[in-house]
Amino acid sequence: MLNIALPKGRLGDKVYNLLSSIGYDCAEIYADNRKLVFENPDNGVRYLLVKPSDVAVYIAHGAADIGIVGKDCLDEGDFDVFELLDLDIGKCNMCVAAKNDYVEDPDRPIRVATKFPNIAKRYYASFNREIDIIKLNGSIEIAPLLGLSDVIVDIVETGTTLKENNLSVFQKILPISARLIANKSSYRFKQDTINELTEKLKVKLQEEKK
Ligand code: PRP
Numbered sequence: 001m002l003n004i005a006l007p008k009g010r011l012g013d014k015v016y017n018l019l020s021s022i023g024y025d026c027a028e029i030y031a032d033n034r035k036l037v038f039e040n041p042d043n044g045v046r047y048l049l050v051k052p053s054d055v056a057v058y059i060a061h062g063a064a065d066i067g068i069v070g071k072d073c074l075d076e077g078d079f080d081v082f083e084l085l086d087l088d089i090g091k092c093n094m095c096v097a098a099k100n101d102y103v104e105d106p107d108r109p110i111r112v113a114t115k116f117p118n119i120a121k122r123y124y125a126s127f128n129r130e131i132d133i134i135k136l137n138g139s140i141e142i143a144p145l146l147g148l149s150d151v152i153v154d155i156v157e158t159g160t161t162l163k164e165n166n167l168s169v170f171q172k173i174l175p176i177s178a179r180l181i182a183n184k185s186s187y188r189f190k191q192d193t194i195n196e197l198t199e200k201l202k203v204k205l206q207e208e209k210k
Contacts, residue, residue: 002045002193005059005067007052011090011178015068016047018089022200044193056081056181065186066194071176072155076116082182084198088205090178092157094119096171099144102151111150113143120153123173141165 004019006012016029026040026047038047048064055069056079070090074083094116104110109130114120117133124131134149141161143149155176156162156169180201182194 001039001041002066002190002197003048003064004045005048005050005055005064005069007055007067007069007073008049009052011052011068011070012049014089015087015178018087018201018204022197022204024197059181059183062183062185064183065190066180066182066197068178068180070155071174071179072116072119074179074181075174076118078118079181080184082184082187083179084182084194085180085201085205087178087180087201088208090176092155092176093169094153094173094176095156095169096123096151096153096173097141097144097156097162097167097169098151100166100168102144102170104150111148112153113140113149113151114153115140116153119173123153141167 006015019025024040024043024045026038026045029038029047036049039045048058050058052070053073055067056074056077058064059067059081060079068087072094109132110124111134112120112124112131113134113136115137117135120131120133134143136143140152140154143152144167145165151170153173159169162168180198187194
């Protein structure tokens with residue numbers, strides 16, 4: 001069995017649709033239950049539904065062979081995994097955003113609220129700007145509204161959340177998309193199975209680009 005870690009939520013649905021379109025379906029995944037492990041013995045795959053930020057952890061530790069994860073979660077950690085393919089879905093940008101009328105005070109550190117402290121630190125360190133990080137786990141957009149932070153570093157997909165909270169993008173840090181990743185020893189021992197799936201995904205992505 002090939003153990004595949006899938007991210008639960010928004011990206012997970014897109015990823016699962018992509019996998020099913022190349023024959024790796026598992027109808028039971030849509031059943032209304034709390035199961036987290038789904039198998040399709042016919043094509044030899046087992047899906048593990050995990051939090052998006054945990055996908056690479058399962059892969060790095062070998063608890064899953066391959067997985068699909070946003071580049072945001074991959075860059076935030078320091079995972080010893082192979083990145084096999086850019087799936088061109090779940091596209092968004094990592095951005096600095098703030099209140100529409102925000103003006104930076106160059107004489108003090110910028111207070112940055114984020115779920116991605118490492119990405120934020122690397123970004124500001126690249127031009128030697130001092131910051132104070134406020135690590136949050138969600139609803140980051142509230143932080144500047146309440147004066148908890150000056151800016152946020154967060155993913156922006158449609159821009160709706162920013163707009164509805166009177167925030168604007170001030171800088172784009174990096175483009176994000178979903179990546180297929182593999183555990184290094186799984187890749188060695190299950191190379192044929194993993195390559196077969198990767199090739200099918202490549203063909204599908206090419207078809208969609210036409
Ligand atoms: C993410 C992100 C933004 C929002 C951006 O949050 O942190 O809040 O999506 O999407 P948009 O540009 O399409 O509005 P998520 O939905 O993952 O929830 P969270 O606030 O719990 O992190």
